[in-house]
Amino acid sequence: MSQPTRYPAEIADTPAAQDADVPSGKPGKSFFGSRFVSILHLFGGNIANSLLMLLGTALAARTLGTEQFGVFVLVLTLGRFSERLVRFESWQPLIRFAASEEQSFDSDRMGSLFLYGLLLDTASCLLAAALTIGGGLLLMQTIGLQSEDLPFVMIFAAAIALNIRGFPTAALRLGGQFRTLAYLQTVSSFVRIMLAFAAFLMGWDILAFILIWTGVQIFDTALFLFISFRSLKRQGVANPLKADWRNLPQRFPGFMSFAWSTNISSTLRTMTQEADTLLVGALGGASSAGLYHIAKRVAKVAMQIGANVQAVMYPDMARLWARLEIHAFRTVTFRLQLALMAIGLAALVATILFGKQALALVLGSEFVAAYGLLIAQMVAVILILHAAPSRSALLSMHRPGVVLIVAALSTVLFFITAFVTMPIYGALGANLAHIAFGLLTAVALDVFWWRESRRAMEGTTD
Structure with a gap:
């Protein structure tokens, strides 16, 4: 029977059976280097896309x-x-x-x-x-x-x-x-x-x-x-x-229970990431929904970074946890959070400096009204980027229920914020709701994954 080729040799940007290069307790430079190359490829492809x-x-x-x-x-x-x-x-x-x-x-x-x-x-x-x-x-x-x-x-x-x-x-x-x-x-x-x-x-x-x-x-x-x-x-x-x-x-x-948990989590995220546009359309009409969509589409370029990191690192994080290499697991997750936070802040600064000119150049002057929405959306993106490694960590730890609970509470906060602010600020209220959602998600997931991984690390050293 043929054995699986977990990392095809012809894919030069991926680690060829790199698991052996990850010493117990601490990931080596080759681990981060090879994954970084993969992330760069995904980032380049996704940015182009x-x-x-x-x-x-x-x-x-x-x-x-x-x-x-x-x-x-x-x-x-x-x-x-x-x-x-x-x-x-x-x-x-x-x-x-x-x-x-x-x-x-x-x-x-x-x-x-x-x-x-x-x-x-x-x-x-x-x-x-x-x-x-x-x-x-x-x-x-x-x-x-x-x-x-x-x-x-x-x-x-x-x-x-x-x-x-x-x-x-x-x-x-x-x-x-x-x-x-x-x-x-x-x-x-x-x-x-x-x-x-x-x-x-x-x-x-x-x-x-x-x-x-x-x-x-x-x-x-x-x-x-x-x-x-x-x-x-x-x-x-x-x-x-x-x-x-x-x-x-x-x-x-256990496959379906895991799938149901991720389904409900995805449903809750959908209620904030897609239903918001429908809500803007219901309250402000099709034109407002179009402007709001423009802001989200531009901000999505930055969000692709978090998706890229999760795409590359989630399989490795799951393997590290399965092998009980808890210290390496924590190191990888924490470093990813710091890197994504820095990238998100850089994207926010670029948006503030050049966002208005870019909207006028690419879409036309009638869409410059989306500038304020775009800045607010970028703040929410920074929080979502920070939460991405935490979510992958908890899923690797087989804790989809925690992710689900956090998503449920964050969704409730999203809609409370949206219904309070949208009658006052219009489409901007939906962006403020995204900020509230991202803040609660980032803080709660951090608390859970740090606590659970610390307990596991203490258990492996006893």
């Missing part, structure tokens, strides 16, 4: 104008809100369980594990598509859309139904293919830019942009699935489509 997506958004905004662009944003947000409301984030339990299975690697059993994740992804995607259409029918006028906008919602629901993400994400991250993750996503973004530019030149209407975004997302999903199956084959994992599907819950006890 974010800039391409921002350019696509700019083309849509310039072509459609503030009102129709707001409708476009609300349609996309409704679909993404529905998707993330029921998505199970299956990559998290897949990585957690696969890390535990690696020591006694069984190709067929690993194939069944990934099949479990794939089935979970497929079911949640179909449910999300149905929820998108149902939400459009029930909430359309409430969130700032009109009855004639329903066909746009139904078209974009097709992309939601096929947007399988957890399975390919876990396959590529476990395979150490961070360079592939970094640059593969830019392919679909480049295609979207080309089509959006054609729509801009031809002066096409909102239907054309909805079709472009829908078609490109379906293409992107197909591309990721193809690459992920190849990655699993190279790692020695049996084809999940041919794996034994019987008695999956009994063969992998």
